[in-house]
Amino acid sequence: MNRVTQRRPASVIRADGSVTRRRETLAGEEPLEIRVNGKPLAVTMRTPGDDFDLVAGNLVSEGFVTLPELLANMRYCGGAIVDGTNTYNVIDAAILGLAPDAISERRVVTTSACGVCGTTSIDEVRRQSHFPPADEDFRIPAATLLALPDRLRESQDLFERTGGLHAAGLFDEQGELLCIREDVGRHNAVDKVIGWALREGRLPLRRTILQVSGRASFELVQKSHLAGIPIMSAVSAPSSLAADLAEEVGITLAGFSRGDRVTIYTHPERIDAG
Incomplete structure (x- = not known):
């Protein structure tokens, strides 16, 4: 039994009243x-x-x-x-x-x-990281940051089949993908990336960028902090508490990274607009 995805019968109803029966692929949970x-x-x-x-x-x-x-x-x-x-x-x-x-x-x-x-x-959730602040000289071009959502999306194999999974991707400073994980839970996808890094002996994740497919929540910024990730980018909005924590712990937090624009909420000095 393939538990990562499952096939179920479904009915597709269109505005013209037509009904089509087919089998849909759903993400496992x-x-x-x-x-x-x-x-x-x-x-x-x-x-x-x-x-x-x-x-x-x-x-x-x-x-x-x-x-x-x-x-x-x-x-x-x-x-x-x-x-x-x-x-x-x-x-x-x-x-x-x-x-x-x-x-x-x-x-x-x-x-x-x-x-x-x-x-x-x-x-209780404002836990202190065991790792020191990020390297002060770590900077990336805005073009590198803007390219990450598309690179993440291109690697989302399970999303292509189900349309129902979040993704987290870890990239190096050149924008090369190091690890991608998908899950129904955005926090699980991030944990899977960080767990991969721990098991590979890569912590702390200095000079890396975490790109996520959804919004930037408090717990995702906290996870980035505990793993030593200096830049986190999301395709949607951050919460106010996420931005507060990112400002406090020194993480560059980006949101609404789509196409030709991105909004930097904290520590913009790491992003070279030129």
């Missing part, structure tokens, strides 16, 4: 329980695929892991059985040197729309 050292940490709704990257990125976003050697291993546990097949919807991650009570204090349930739904205080 299933729960994933994340356990750390055998204890439940979170349940998130995600598109199956790149699950280890998702878990690793979530652990970076939660402040548990900053170095790949701290993440000793990850393994699938026994999940639910569907049609006689294990769904592989539970992953246990082993983190070295973690205090036994660290997990019980942070258990959350998230949705595909929200990455911080279990948080009770805004101070």
Whole structure:
């Protein structure tokens, strides 16, 4: 069973009253329980695929892991059985040197729309990054930034088939794609990118740009901060809290990056308009 996408019968109704029956491809969405050292940490709704990257990125976003050697291993546990097949919807991650009570204090349930739904205080989500501020000399041409949404879109294979997935892409300072991940949740897509970077030993992600397909929310800026990403760009608008956090932590935040224009909300000194 292909759980990344699923085929379902549907009816297409047009204004002229005609009805066409056909099979549509939908993006998969299933729960994933994340356990750390055998204890439940979170349940998130995600598109199956790149699950280890998702878990690793979530652990970076939660402040548990900053170095790949701290993440000793990850393994699938026994999940639910569907049609006689294990769904592989539970992953246990082993983190070295973690205090036994660290997990019980942070258990959350998230949705595909929200990455911080279990948080009770805004101070709790303003977590400090383990990485120093970005290099002061890091600058990119505006033309490089403007080209990223199209490059991201060209690499969205699952979106082409379903029309229902967010994407996050990590680019280098020349605008070359380093990693792309897709998911029904925008925060999951970003976690998958950051988890890939952790597992590849690339953190902190200095001199990189994170391009996302949707809006720029507070939690995505926070994830960028915790991974050491200096520039984050979105095709839609940022929230006011996202801009406040980006200003505070030194991230260049761009929004409405479409075609021949982009709006820079914070730290514009990294973008060379000429």
